[in-house]
Amino acid sequence: MAYDSKLVELAIKLFSIDAVKFGEFTTKSGIKTPVYFDLRVIVSYPDVMESISNLLLDVTMKDLKYDHVCGVPYTALPIATILSVLTKKSMLMRRKETKAYGTKKSIEGHYKAGQTCLIVEDVVTSGSSVLETVRDLRKEGLLVTDTVIILDREQGGSKNLDSNEVQVKSLFTMSSLIDILVKNGKITEETVIKVKNYLKETQAPVIEKPLNRILLPYEKRAELAKNGIAKQLFTIMATKKTNLCLSVDLTSTTKILDLLEQVGEHVCLVKTHADIIEDYTDDFIKRIKQLADRFNFLLLEDRKYADIGHTVSLQYTKGLYKVGDWADCVTAHSLPGEGILKALNAPNGCDRGVFLLAEMSSEGNLITPDYKEATVVMASKYPELITGFVCQNIDTFKDPGLIQLTPGVQLESSKDDLGQVYNTPEKVILEKGADVIVVGRGIVAAKSPVTQAVLYKDTLWKCYLKRVSGKLE
Numbered sequence: 076m077a078y079d080s081k082l083v084e085l086a087i088k089l090f091s092i093d094a095v096k097f098g099e100f101t102t103k104s105g106i107k108t109p110v111y112f113d114l115r116v117i118v119s120y121p122d123v124m125e126s127i128s129n130l131l132l133d134v135t136m137k138d139l140k141y142d143h144v145c146g147v148p149y150t151a152l153p154i155a156t157i158l159s160v161l162t163k164k165s166m167l168m169r170r171k172e173t174k175a176y177g178t179k180k181s182i183e184g185h186y187k188a189g190q191t192c193l194i195v196e197d198v199v200t201s202g203s204s205v206l207e208t209v210r211d212l213r214k215e216g217l218l219v220t221d222t223v224i225i226l227d228r229e230q231g232g233s234k235n236l237d238s239n240e241v242q243v244k245s246l247f248t249m250s251s252l253i254d255i256l257v258k259n260g261k262i263t264e265e266t267v268i269k270v271k272n273y274l275k276e277t278q279a280p281v282i283e284k285p286l287n288r289i290l291l292p293y294e295k296r297a298e299l300a301k302n303g304i305a306k307q308l309f310t311i312m313a314t315k316k317t318n319l320c321l322s323v324d325l326t327s328t329t330k331i332l333d334l335l336e337q338v339g340e341h342v343c344l345v346k347t348h349a350d351i352i353e354d355y356t357d358d359f360i361k362r363i364k365q366l367a368d369r370f371n372f373l374l375l376e377d378r379k380y381a382d383i384g385h386t387v388s389l390q391y392t393k394g395l396y397k398v399g400d401w402a403d404c405v406t407a408h409s410l411p412g413e414g415i416l417k418a419l420n421a422p423n424g425c426d427r428g429v430f431l432l433a434e435m436s437s438e439g440n441l442i443t444p445d446y447k448e449a450t451v452v453m454a455s456k457y458p459e460l461i462t463g464f465v466c467q468n469i470d471t472f473k474d475p476g477l478i479q480l481t482p483g484v485q486l487e488s489s490k491d492d493l494g495q496v497y498n499t500p501e502k503v504i505l506e507k508g509a510d511v512i513v514v515g516r517g518i519v520a521a522k523s524p525v526t527q528a529v530l531y532k533d534t535l536w537k538c539y540l541k542r543v544s545g546k547l548e
């Protein structure tokens with residue numbers, strides 16, 4: 076096979092500066108290897124840095140489209156910097172450890188969710204280091220589909236990356252490198268055989284692709300849900316093609332029922348605040364349940380329980396509202412501890428669910444990152460009860476079987492005069508990970524609530540489709 080003369084020159088140079096060595100070496104994990112790469116040394120050779128960068132540009136990056144470049148820490152960082160300067164594309168830097176102070180960001184630099192990022196790496200063995208960087212970038216909503224590398228050790232890394240939707244383009248494979256070196260008299264045939272045998276014996280384990288809830292369609296997530304209500308809600312969304320939850324914050328039963336008659340077909344979930352209704356009766360519940368059956372939506376009572384377990388158990392099953400009798404799911408704070416979840420366990424074994432509040436949409440709320448994390452940990456102990464979280468951010472939880480319910484949504488970003496903060500459908504679905512989107516006054520206070528409900532439904536669904544297609548541009 077004929078090789079580009081610049082590649083041959085580079086291979087020989089890498090050999091001469093001991094960036095690639097042959098002999099008997101023991102890796103960190105105790106495995107014996109006949110070949111050893113230490114590309115950290117290349118920073119001492121500006122000519123090597125220059126030729127690697129130019130070759131990466133000419134050989135591997137020609138047909139790729141990207142907004143940013145990001146080097147895998149640490150060896151690839153200087154190469155990524157040079158590529159960023161040469162291509163005039165901005166560079167992103169991934170922190171290996173998230174900062175414990177300040178912004179706590181794992182990705183430094185300016186970017187927007189939906190933009191594309193090209194990964195730069197020196198050597199790929201199993202692909203795990205590239206994947207760590209890819210996962211952190213994808214968590215931020217960045218699209219990562221390609222990585223360019225100097226050397227593919229051909230030990231399973233490319234396959235692992237490929238199955239995680241990352242295409243690898245390399246300057247050298249182990250085979251091409253040793254081929255060049257043997258042809259140029261730098262190593263013997265015997266060494267080549269040793270390296271080839273070693274490659275056969277040391278394939279990296281397959282890295283399973285983690286399920287990314289953001290990219291999974293609702294029907295798939297229904298299969299993964301452990302809570303019966305989450306399963307139903309995912310299925311309703313997929314069948315009715317709507318992820319709109321209408322918050323019927325009205326105080327008259329007639330107004331609520333009239334509105335649901337008109338918009339029931341467009342929503343997957345109806346959220347109530349039973350305690351704001353002035354003429355609440357059991358008959359109202361009977362009728363709203365009939366509408367829920369007719370239009371195939373679920374009922375969420377947004378009671379935000381927050382008391383000790385005993386009291387919550389009474390609030391849930393007794394009193395005027397007897398919420399446990401009719402609401403498919405309720406909201407609750409994690410503040411009082413696990414007792415609240417024990418109290419909300421399904422009455423009479425029927426399917427019920429709880430959305431735990433992990434974050435709030437209101438300005439200046441006192442929820443901290445630690446509280447949010449503890450809420451998710453608490454929820455993980457009650458998989459059959461928890462439908463999901465009321466939250467605002469994509470990184471709140473990972474489990475694709477749980478639902479992110481996000482309130483504080485209107486067509487334009489704004490605020491009300493009591494601290495409610497509104498984000499747009501695009502922002503909450505594409506950047507912040509919302510699965511079910513709560514809209515209240517955006518619909519109920521509109522001149523034509525039905526027209527508005529249809530507009531919200533269509534806009535929200537389009538954003539969801541864009542998200543699962545993975546083509547965020």
Ligand SMILES: O=c1ccn([C@@H]2O[C@H](COP(=O)(O)O)[C@@H](O)[C@H]2O)c(=O)[nH]1
Pocket residue numbers: 322324348377434435436437465482483484495513514515516517
């Ligand atoms: O963090 C939260 C939790 C719940 N809500 C509830 O959602 C609706 C939002 O109504 P809009 O009229 O769209 O503002 C309302 O019932 C809140 O109680 C929330 O806004 N934020």
